[in-house]
Amino acid sequence: MASKAGVNAVALGGMLFLVLRLLAVAHYDWDVAFSLAESVNFDDVIGVVVGTLLGAGTLTGVLLALVLPLAVARHVHHVVRGEWRPHQTVFLSVLVGVLVAALITLRSWPGLVVALVVSTLVFTVMWRRGPLRPYLSKIFAHMGVVVGLAFLGLGGLTDTVWVPEQLITLRDGTTITGYVMEVQSPYTEVLTEDGRDIRIVMSGEVVSRTEANDP
Structure with a gap:
């Protein structure tokens, strides 16, 4: 039942992302987005996602710089508690590599600054017992929602098309x-x-x- 709900959530998220992409690249012109919808179907979501991530390099780098420190801190928290999950380590390592590639290739200094600031804040809050720690724990518990919102934000905020100009x-x-x-x-x-x-x-x-x- 849980797995079915997860699949449905992913499908819904993919559909929402696709709708946001169509509207964003059409500069939120409903008629243009409707015309584009004829050339795109749900089977194209993976291509649209990959094209968006690579095409909107700077924004992708900044969003990764915001979300990745939280994901890494959550993973470290699990490891410290003896809940190490190898697949998460591999997944996060790949995302770190993607972020580094974006920072180096695009010289995205804002992304680098964001990554350093967020990492410092997150790990400071995590290791110190303060009033912000319970809020960080809530974010860790709803990390899927955070990633999903960042994903949808990327879809709706950039007008970069998923194919080359x-x-x-x-x-x-x-x-x-x-x-x-x-x-x-x-x-x-x-x-x-x-x-x-x-x-x-x-x-x-x-x-x-x-x-x-x-x-």
């Missing part, structure tokens, strides 16, 4: 800067960067597609 050149010389959301013969659906509108062109009219950040 491209320069699309048409046969008549017209260039469109945007995101290819779907290619389904004979049409190509593009979400434009300027204005975030949906533009549908004939696939046969597309001469080239290059990454917008290519030199």
Whole structure:
């Protein structure tokens, strides 16, 4: 029963994340989000999640810097109590690696500052018996909710699209800067960067597609 509830919660969370992503990348224009929904389905959630995490690097780094110290402190708390769980150690090690990669690659100094400040505060509260310790224990007990809220926050706060921005050149010389959301013969659906509108062109009219950040 508990496992079924967990699966349902994950499914609901994935659906909410997808809805927030559609609205956010459409700059909360309901009509554009509705048009995008035709090219995305629930099976695409993993791709949308991974694309969002990597595409919104700075915000991802800051959110990880906020949540990861809490998760690590909770894990340390369990280890001290003799409740070591190897899979949690592996999972947290991977997330630490992701955070380090984001900080180094993107030079996200705000993320580094956030990680250091939050880590210092969390471990200070955890090791000292003070008035804030019961609140920290409540956060540890509801860590899933904290992670879920951070996850949904990422979905709704960044307008970064989960696919790369491209320069699309048409046969008549017209260039469109945007995101290819779907290619389904004979049409190509593009979400434009300027204005975030949906533009549908004939696939046969597309001469080239290059990454917008290519030199």
